[in-house]
Amino acid sequence: MESSQARSAFLEGVRAVAALAVGALPFGLAFGVVAAASTAVPPLIGGLSSTIVFAGASQVALIDLLDSGAPWFLAIGTALVINARMAMYSGALATAFAEFPTRWRFGLPYLMTDQAAVVSILRFEEMTDPDERRWFFLGAGLTMWTPWHIATWVGVLAGGQIPASWRIDFAIPLMFTAMLVPSVRRRSDLVGALVAGIVTIAAIGVPLNLGLLIGTFTGIGVGMLVRDPEPAT
Amino acid sequence: MSPLLVVAIAGLGTYLIRVSLIAVLGKVTIPPLGERALKLVAPTVLAAIAAQGVFTVDGGLRPFDVRHVAALIGGLVAWRTGSVAWTLVAGMGSLWLLGWLVPGW
Numbered sequence: 001m002e003s004s005q006a007r008s009a010f011l012e013g014v015r016a017v018a019a020l021a022v023g024a025l026p027f028g029l030a031f032g033v034v035a036a037a038s039t040a041v042p043p044l045i046g047g048l049s050s051t052i053v054f055a056g057a058s059q060v061a062l063i064d065l066l067d068s069g070a071p072w073f074l075a076i077g078t079a080l081v082i083n084a085r086m087a088m089y090s091g092a093l094a095t096a097f098a099e100f101p102t103r104w105r106f107g108l109p110y111l112m113t114d115q116a117a118v119v120s121i122l123r124f125e126e127m128t129d130p131d132e133r134r135w136f137f138l139g140a141g142l143t144m145w146t147p148w149h150i151a152t153w154v155g156v157l158a159g160g161q162i163p164a165s166w167r168i169d170f171a172i173p174l175m176f177t178a179m180l181v182p183s184v185r186r187r188s189d190l191v192g193a194l195v196a197g198i199v200t201i202a203a204i205g206v207p208l209n210l211g212l213l214i215g216t217f218t219g220i221g222v223g224m225l226v227r228d229p230e231p232a233t
Numbered sequence: 234m235s236p237l238l239v240v241a242i243a244g245l246g247t248y249l250i251r252v253s254l255i256a257v258l259g260k261v262t263i264p265p266l267g268e269r270a271l272k273l274v275a276p277t278v279l280a281a282i283a284a285q286g287v288f289t290v291d292g293g294l295r296p297f298d299v300r301h302v303a304a305l306i307g308g309l310v311a312w313r314t315g316s317v318a319w320t321l322v323a324g325m326g327s328l329w330l331l332g333w334l335v336p337g338w
Contacts, residue, residue, distance in 0.1 A: 023317030026325075041236040048237075052244035057282060062243055068292065072234040079243045082282070083250050085274040090254040091263060097255045109251040114275075170300060170328055171321060173286025174307045178320035180279040181311040188269075189276040196277035197284035204289055212281050219277030224269050 009132040013116075013139025016123060020115040021143050023178065025151045027056055030171040032155015033162055035059075040066035043156050050152040054110070054145065058082040060172055061212065070209045078213055089117035096120075099130035108134065111141025114179065192223025299338035303328040 028050070035046025041063050049059045058079035065075040089112055097105050120137050127133055155162075162168055184190050196219025203211035254263070263271065287304040288295055295301075307324025314320070332338045 020317060023321065026321050041240075045236045045240055049240045049244070052240050053247050054244075055247050057278070058243065058247065061282065062240070066236065066239065072239045076239060076243050076246065080246045080250065081274075082278050083247045085271065085278065086247070086250050087253050088268075088271040088274070090251055091268075091271075094254045094258040098258045105255060106252060109255055110248060112251045167328055167332070170286075170303065171325060173283050173300075173304060174321055174324040175317065176279050176283040176286065177304060177308050177324070178311045178317040180276065180283055181308065182315055183275040183279055188273065192273045193276040193280035197280040200281040200284050201288045201294070204292065204294060209292075212278075212285060215281040215284075216274075216278045219280065220270055220273045223273040223277065224266075 005132065006135045009127070009135035010139035012123075013120075013136040013141075014143045016119045016136075017115050017140045017143045020119075021147045023175070024056075024115075024144060024147045026168075026171045027175040028148045028151025029155040030168050030175075031056055031060055032152045032157075033159045033168055034063055034155075034172070035152070036156045036159025038063050038067055040069075043159065047152055047156040050149055053079070054148070055079075055083050055086075055113070056148070057176065065209050068209055074208050074210070078209075081213060081216060085114075086112055086117070089114075089121070092121045093117065093124075096124050096130070096133050100134050104134050108137050108141065111138070111145055113141070113144045116140040116144050186228045188223045188226040188228050191226045192219040195219040195222045299328055299331045299335065302331060 031050070032047065035041065035049070036043045038046050041049075046059075046063055049062065053059050053062070061082055062075050062079045065078055066072070070078075090109065093112075097108070100108070116137065119140050120133075123136060124133055127136060180193065184193055196215045198215075199218045200211050200215030203214045206214065283304075287300055303324050306327045307320050310316075310323035311320040
C-alpha cells in the first residue's frame, strides 16, 4: 500500500471522530476530578485506568462503586457489564478485522470506543480495502484516545483546584444522556431504557450497590419482550 | 484487593470483550436471542447510569433541584441536535445559570 493512501485513510478516520473527540474533553476532565477525589482508589491509579481500561463509563462506575464500599468483584462485574455492548461492535467489525495482519487484528481492538466503532462500521460499507480500513480505524481510535488521556490527567492534577461550585461532576450524567439519546433507535430500546432507569432508581438502597445491574438486566429482559415494528437494524 | 489489581482485571476483561468476536470469527456466531440482548445493552446501561447520576445522591433519592431541570434541558438538546458538545453546553450552561438565578439552587 502507498504511504500516501495510508495517510489519507488515517486522516479520514481522524476527521470522522474529531467532533466526538471534543465531547470527550469535559467527560475526561470530570472523570479526572472523580479520580482525584476518590477515597478508595489513589489518584494515580484512577488516572491510569484511562490507559488500562480506556472506557469512560466503566471507569466512573468502577471508582464510584469502590468508593461506596462495594466488593471488588462487584465493581469489576459492573464495569464489564457496562462494556458488554462492545461485544456487539466486535461482532460488527469481525469480518473487516479478519483481513488485517495479526498484530493489527489484536492490537486495534484496544482502541475500540463507541465513537470509533460506530463511525468505522458505517464507513466500512463503502471503504472495502483492508489496508485503508485499518488505517482509518487507527486514526479514529487514536483521535479518541488522545484527548481522553489529556483531559483525564488535567482533571486528576487540577482536581483539588477546581471549585466545587462549578459542579463539573454534572458533566458525567450529561455525557451519558448525550450518548443515550442516539442509542435509542427502536421501540424495544425505548422501553428497555425507561425500565432500566426507573428500576435503577427504585433499587436505591439495595445492598452491594447492585441497583445499576438490576436496572440494566431488567431493562434488557423487558426490552427483549417488546416487538419492534420493523426488522432490527 | 489492591486498587491497581482491580483496575488491571477490569482492563483485561474489557480488552477481552473488545476482541471477543474479532478473535473467534468463523468459529462462533451469536444466536439471535443473544444479539437482541446485546443490542439492548447500550440504551439500558446508559439510561441506568444517567438516571443514577441525575436522580440519586449519596445512595439516596435526590430532592428536586437544579440538576433535574438542567438534565431535562440537556436531554432535549441531545434529542434535537444529536450533538454531545451542544448537550454539554446546554446542560452545564443551564446548571450554572439557574444556580445563579434561583436562590438555593
